[in-house]
Amino acid sequence: MIQYSITLNQPEKHYIDISVKIDTKGSEKLNIQLPAWRPGRYELANFAQNIRKWYAVDEKGTELSSYKIKKDCWVIETGGCIEVSIKYDYYSNLLDAGNTYFNENQLYVNPVNCLVYIQERINEPCEIQLTNLPENYTIAGSLSFDSGHKAVARDFHALADSPFIACTDFKFRKYIVGNYNFSISIVGNAHPDWEKMIPDFQAFCTQQIDLFGELPVKDYHFLYQMPDYKYYHGVEHLASNVVCIGPAESLNTDEFYADFMGISSHELFHSWNVKSIRPVEMYPYDYSKENYTPLNYVTEGVTSYYGDYILLRSAVYTWEVYFAKAARTVERHQHNFGKLYQTLSEASMDAWIDGYKTGAPDRKISFYQKGMIVAWMLDLNMRRDTNNSQSLDSVMRILYREFAKKDKGYSEADYLHIVSSIAGKDYRAFFEKYVWGLDDVAPALHEALNYIGCELNRRPSALHFEDWFGFRLLEVDTVNSNVITHIAPDSPAERSRLSIGDKIIAVNGISLDAVLNLNEVLREDKTGIADISFTRNRELLSAKLEKGPNRYYPVYQIFKKAEADDAQKGNYKLWANQEF
Numbered sequence: 396m397i398q399y400s401i402t403l404n405q406p407e408k409h410y411i412d413i414s415v416k417i418d419t420k421g422s423e424k425l426n427i428q429l430p431a432w433r434p435g436r437y438e439l440a441n442f443a444q445n446i447r448k449w450y451a452v453d454e455k456g457t458e459l460s461s462y463k464i465k466k467d468c469w470v471i472e473t474g475g476c477i478e479v480s481i482k483y484d485y486y487s488n489l490l491d492a493g494n495t496y497f498n499e500n501q502l503y504v505n506p507v508n509c510l511v512y513i514q515e516r517i518n519e520p521c522e523i524q525l526t527n528l529p530e531n532y533t534i535a536g537s538l539s540f541d542s543g544h545k546a547v548a549r550d551f552h553a554l555a556d557s558p559f560i561a562c563t564d565f566k567f568r569k570y571i572v573g574n575y576n577f578s579i580s581i582v583g584n585a586h587p588d589w590e591k592m593i594p595d596f597q598a599f600c601t602q603q604i605d606l607f608g609e610l611p612v613k614d615y616h617f618l619y620q621m622p623d624y625k626y627y628h629g630v631e632h633l634a635s636n637v638v639c640i641g642p643a644e645s646l647n648t649d650e651f652y653a654d655f656m657g658i659s660s661h662e663l664f665h666s667w668n669v670k671s672i673r674p675v676e677m678y679p680y681d682y683s684k685e686n687y688t689p690l691n692y693v694t695e696g697v698t699s700y701y702g703d704y705i706l707l708r709s710a711v712y713t714w715e716v717y718f719a720k721a722a723r724t725v726e727r728h729q730h731n732f733g734k735l736y737q738t739l740s741e742a743s744m745d746a747w748i749d750g751y752k753t754g755a756p757d758r759k760i761s762f763y764q765k766g767m768i769v770a771w772m773l774d775l776n777m778r779r780d781t782n783n784s785q786s787l788d789s790v791m792r793i794l795y796r797e798f799a800k801k802d803k804g805y806s807e808a809d810y811l812h813i814v815s816s817i818a819g820k821d822y823r824a825f826f827e828k829y830v831w832g833l834d835d836v837a838p839a840l841h842e843a844l845n846y847i848g849c850e851l852n853r854r855p856s857a858l859h860f861e862d863w864f865g866f867r868l869l870e871v872d873t874v875n876s877n878v879i880t881h882i883a884p885d886s887p888a889e890r891s892r893l894s895i896g897d898k899i900i901a902v903n904g905i906s907l908d909a910v911l912n913l914n915e916v917l918r919e920d921k922t923g924i925a926d927i928s929f930t931r932n933r934e935l936l937s938a939k940l941e942k943g944p945n946r947y948y949p950v951y952q953i954f955k956k957a958e959a960d961d962a963q964k965g966n967y968k969l970w971a972n973q974e975f
Contacts, residue, residue, distance in 0.1 A: 397519055397551075399510055402526040406499045409488035410447070415481040415511055419473045427481060428514055429467040430555065430682035433493055433507040435630045435665075437691060437743075438750025439684075442508040443467040445486040445495075454478040468683070469511075485509040490620060492630040492637040501562035501582060502528070503620070505630075505637075507555035507682070514683065521554045522547050525561065532561045535580035537616050537634035552679065556632045556670075560618055568593060572600045576614045583621030585643040598709035599660045602972075603667075606705075606788055607795050611671045617659060621646070629658045631665030638662060653716055660711075661702030668701075668791065669694040671799035678804030689807055691743035692830060696766015697787070699724075700774070708972040718849075718953040721771070725851065726951040728764040729837055730867075732757040732884055739765050739830045740807075756895055757884075768836050769829050775843040775970070776825070777818045783969045785817045793817070837951075847967040848959030848975060853949035859917035864888050864925060864940045865947035868899075868913070877907055879929075883947040891938040894931065901928040 402412040417425065429446070432439050443466050451459045453476035460472040471479055487497040487509070496503040506523070525534075525544035536559030538546040548554035566581040570593050577600060581587060596617075604610050616635035621643035629638040638658050645651040669677075676688040688694075703720055706712040712720075728734065735757070737745065742762040748754075774787035793813050798805045815822045828834040841851040856862040865886020869878045877899040882888045901907060902916050903926050917925060923942035928935065955975065956963070964975035 396547075397513070397516065397521050399506075399521065399523045399554075400526055401502075401504065401523070403497065403502060403528060406497055409486055409497050410484040411487050411495070411497050411502070411504075411509070413483055413485055413509065417479045417481070417513070419476060419479055423473055423475070425471045425473060425479060425513060426464075427461075427469045427471060427511045428683050429509075429511050430507050431467055431684060432682065432686075433505065433630075434556070434677070434680055435632075435669075436493055436750070437746035439747065440508065441466070445509070447484050447486070449481070449483040451479055451481045453480075481511065490622065490639065491626070492620070492628040492639040496620075500564075501560060502532070503558070503560045503582075505558045510551075510554065512551045512555075512682070517552065518550045520547060520549060521551055523554065528561060529563070531563050533563070533565065534559055534561045535565060535567070535578070535616065535618055536560060537612075537614065537632070555682070556634075558618065558630075558632065558635065558637050560620075570597055572597055573604060574613075575600075575604065575610045577617070578614075579617045579619070581619040581621055583619070583641070583643040584623060585619075585621045585646040588647055595656060595711045596659070598711050599656070599705050600663065602705045602709040603660075603664055603701075607667050607792060611666050611799070615663070615666065617663075627654065627658070629662045631662045631670060633666055633670040636662035636665070653712065653720070656706055656711055657703050657720065660705050661698055664698050664701045664705065667795055667799070668698050672791070672794045673799070673804050675804030675806050685747045687744055687747065689740040689743050690805075690810065691746060691762045692739045692766035692769060693810060695763050696739070697770045697791070699763045699767035700770035700787075701791075704771075710973060714955070714971065714973075721767075722851075722951045722953045724764050724767050725837065725840065725953075726949075728760065728768060729951065730881070730948055731760055731764075732881075733760045734765070734835075735833065735884065738833060739769060756881075765836065768840055772829065772836065772840055772843045773814065773822075773825070775846050777814070778966065778970060779843075779846045780818045780820055783966060786970075789817045790814055844953065845956075846963065847970050848956050848963030849967070850954055850956055852952045852954060854952065855946055856948045856950055858914050858948075860913055861948040862946050863917075863923075863942045865945075866893060867948060877913055886945070886947050887940040887943060891927070891940050892936060893927065893929065893938055893940075897929040897931050897936075899927055899929045902926065 398416040400414040404412055429443050451461045451471045453459055459474060461469050463469050473479060487495040490496045493505055495505050495509045523546050528544050534540050536557060538557045538559055540546045548557060560582060562582055566585060566587055568589055569578045612634040618635055618637045620639040622641040623643055624641050626639050626641040629636060640655060646655060674688040674690040677686045680686060703717055707717040737759050739762060742760050745759060770787060778786050790813050794805055811822060811826055829836055837851060844850055861867055865883035866879050866888035867881040869880045879893060879895055879897045882895060899913060902913060903920060905916050907913055925940045927938045927940060967975045
């Protein structure tokens with residue numbers, strides 16, 4: 396058993412003291428690896444930058460020779476000793492859903508970013524001990540700590556997948572769905588309306604368990620960090636999830652609560668999809684390097700679809716809320732002109748290039764967004780092709796039964812084969828267009844929605860510079876307002892001298908300020924021509940833009956058709972689990 400100890404000292408410095416005790420089993424050298432990424436984040440991290448004061452000693456306290464062979468891997472020469480203890484400090488001052496954080500108010504640990512392991516012994520049991528924990532702290536998470544703050548994990552995979560929070564002021568509730576126990580632990584200045592929240596959680600948990608027939612674990616834990624500022628981030632685990640979402644004071648407002656429920660449902664669905672149902676390339680996880688797979692349109696795209704869709708099926712969302720959120724996803728994808736260059740499967744592979752950063756303009760798409768749209772189209776098309784006898788639900792159940800339950804990963808060929816077999820027709824052409832190809836998803840989604848009596852519409856943007864001239868602005872504050880963030884292909888803006896990062900300071904000779912904005916000036920202009928003055932790298936430049944016949948950056952909306960017939964209404968009821 397590999398033994399880990401986390402000691403709390405000087406929370407104002409945000410360092411936790413970590414000790415790892417390892418039986419050498421006669422090895423002359425030990426290769427000690429710190430994870431280079433964490434599951435749920437498809438990009439390499441640099442957790443090693445948080446480590447200081449690294450050294451190793453034998454059972455007598457004699458320091459051993461240790462050195463790095465790469466940025467996050469050390470070699471320890473044991474000198475024939477029986478036991479090695481590794482000592483290091485880990486800087487813990489980033490509060491989100493996937494890092495480790497320590498201050499005067501809490502200890503929050505994601506073991507996957509701060510605990511080292513030995514690759515060839517990754518399946519050995521692990522023990523973790525918390526030392527110097529304040530007496531009034533309680534611990535929330537999937538690890539079962541005893542009264543001495545000690546817990547045991549089956550292996551490093553289980554330990555890495557078990558974040559926990561220790562503090563004094565949890566907002567906490569338990570509830571039961573069938574044979575499964577759930578808990579909600581919230582850190583922050585939120586004031587949950589438990590009488591509303593618990594039935595809503597029970598509703599979507601019930602729907603997800605019914606879909607698969609069981610929950611992969613007996614006990615499941617929702618962990619929330621709710622800061623006082625705006626934030627939105629969630630990370631899945633098999634028996635828990637962590638969500639960092641704020642501002643806490645907004646929890647009971649309609650829009651924030653809808654987002655709160657959406658991310659909660661999304662992360663729970665991951666307990667099946669990606670924590671259990673896993674691409675073969677990630678079975679098992681290799682924490683030391685990229686785990687390339689073309690299937691993130693399933694792991695994340697399908698989950699993004701079901702996260703909100705389940706809330707509609709369980710009546711937590713009204714159809715108005717669901718369609719409004721879905722339309723925003725469609726709009727974000729349609730306004731991302733990386734769709735002209737990168738396929739959905741390529742987006743999955745290329746996530747490891749620059750992860751979640753903006754990157755080069757129009758280079759990439761989001762497999763969350765397009766993946767959600769393609770999953771929705773796939774579900775509706777399968778329902779149409781089987782007269783509602785089969786759906787994407789059927790695919791997910793087979794993946795869970797035939798792969799997750801049999802401890803093996805699935806391939807892209809497996810996924811396509813299952814879809815085609817269930818639908819009773821070859822879906823390769825669908826994949827060639829929307830997964831491996833660059834076909835526009837909007838017309839196809841519009842057609843798919845017709846099956847359930849709905850439609851995808853679009854209307855012009857209310858912002859003239861978007862609608863007629865084809866560029867978007869960053870409007871964060873008076874300093875950064877009027878900075879160009881996006882330019883539509885073949886638009887007046889692209890054909891002019893404008894570039895992303897330019898700051899517009901005047902139009903048609905009229906200076907812009909916090910009171911007089913660009914849209915107001917353009918709205919009053921009747922000529923269709925805009926003489927733009929802008930700065931770039933402190934240089935004053937100008938460009939002339941002229942309206943053409945095309946429109947840009949439309950607003951997308953999804954509606955129920957007023958003229959929907961009885962068959963479409965029946966299809967809608969079977970899909971949405973509620974009347975049209």
